[in-house]
Amino acid sequence: MEFGFLGLGIMGKAMAINLLRHGFKVTIWNRTLSKCDELVQHGASVGETPATxxxxxxxxIAMLSDxxxxLSVVFDKDGVLEHINGKCYIDMSTVDADTSSKISETIKAKGGYFLEAPVSGSKKPAEDxxxxxxxxxxxxxxxxxxxxxxxxxxxxFFLGEVGNGAKMKLVxxxxxxxxxxxFSEGLTLAERSGLNPxxxxxVLDLGAISNGMFKLKGPTMLQNSYSPAFPLKHQQKDMRLALALGDENAVSMPVAAAANEAFKKARSMGLGDLDFSAVHETLKAPDHSS
Ligand SMILES: NC(=O)C1=CN([C@@H]2O[C@H](COP(=O)(O)OP(=O)(O)OC[C@H]3O[C@@H](n4cnc5c(N)ncnc54)[C@H](OP(=O)(O)O)[C@@H]3O)[C@@H](O)[C@H]2O)C=CC1
Ligand SMILES: O=CCCC(=O)O
Incomplete structure (x- = not known):
């Protein structure tokens, strides 16, 4: 089976390499062309544009930031739409349902086929x-x-009509x-109140709220190490899109709204390209309120 793959960021690169490793032929494209080089070593071919x-x-398959x-990769000049008639497009990026529906409707109107397929799991699960x-x-x-x-x-999971994958991912x-x-507040509270974080x-790992994220991110957060697996700017984008979904459905989400503010603060501190666990740093910033 031959696949095109658009977008070789943290996730796209790992996913495309996986396909190549399992015997799929893969033709890649990335906005920053130099990111294609490593995949060529793994046997990928390079396309000049999304259209080609x-x-x-x-x-x-597409795995793009937001x-x-x-939308740009589909609708712009040399984009996906130019040759979509009779072809299949699978967008695995995390976007909102409206974006996905707009892409789906246009592709179908031009004789193509569309599947949205966002993913849960980060860099390591993508590699594995x-x-x-x-x-x-x-x-x-x-x-x-x-x-x-x-x-x-x-x-x-197959979740039905276009939009349901996007919504599930955002939730x-x-x-x-x-x-x-x-979690970040808890680590800081433990430390500031004289406990060993x-x-x-x-303690957390032995109890009812033990989970993979605390296990994976806890030790690196304690070392102030935030090498990006899931960039913070993308987590903030997801909070923003999830809050908009909450607005549409009249769901009050004060906890998510507060979390979004913390991610926004982290972005304003220049931490957007670090891992989303770098939101921990916002609690260390000087507090001028008292
Ligand atoms: N990292 C993670 O743990 C996870 C991420 N996701 C989601 O997957 C998607 C990709 O994430 P990730 O790989 O981490 O992100 P990266 O920031 O590492 O990569 C983003 C990709 O999008 C491309 N891109 C950005 N803007 C444009 C544009 N205007 N036109 C064309 N290409 C563009 C980038 O190209 P260029 O190289 O030129 O900048 C790059 O290939 C996001 O939607 C994210 O929310 C989902 C699950 C986990
Ligand atoms: O969208 C990113 C999700 C990261 C994860 O599921 O660990």
Missing amino acids: VVKKCKYT PSAA GQLIILAAGDKALYDEVLPAFDVLGKKS VNMIMGSMMNA GTLLD
Whole structure:
């Protein structure tokens, strides 16, 4: 099976390498062309534009930063739409349901097929093929690309109409972003009140709120080490999009709103390209309120 792959950031690079490692042919494109070099070493071919990739491949996957990038790659000059007739497009970026629906409707109107398939799981699960895939849209296309999803992920869900994958992803990340802030406050409170925060990690891990994120991020947060697996700017984008979904559905989300403010503060401190756990640093900033 041959796939096009657009977007070789932290996630896209790991996912495309995984496909290559499992015997898929992959033609890649990235806005910053130099990021293609490493994948060429793994056997990938390079397409000059998103349009040329789609022209060459029956199936093209996208893994792009945000709604604006997802729309640009489809609608701009030399974009996906130019050769989409009869081709299949699978957008795995985290975007909102409206963005996904706009892309879906336009692609279908031009004779193409569309599946949204955002993922849960970060850099390491992407490298290990252990993502959780939240697909929605064209069920026949979903069934066709399952061999690729089986390589990329440990479990795929088909959630029905376009938009449901995007919404599920935003709900999950809204919970994750809120948890990260509560965790960060807890680590800081433990430290400032004279406790050993390392011992707090051990206590948490033995109890009912033990989870993979605390286990993975706790030790590095205590070392003030925030090498990006999930960039903070993307987590803040997800909080913003989840809050908009809350607005649409009249769901009051004071916890998520507060978490969003903390991520915004972290961005204003220049931490957007670090891991989202760098929100911890906001608690160390001088407080001028008293
Ligand atoms: N990292 C993670 O743990 C996870 C991320 N996600 C989601 O996956 C997506 C990708 O994340 P990640 O790989 O971490 O992000 P990165 O920031 O590492 O990569 C973003 C990619 O989008 C491209 N891009 C950005 N803007 C544009 C544009 N205007 N036109 C064309 N290409 C553009 C970048 O190209 P260039 O190289 O030129 O900048 C790059 O290839 C995001 O939606 C994110 O929310 C989902 C699950 C986990
Ligand atoms: O969108 C990013 C999710 C990161 C994760 O699920 O660990």
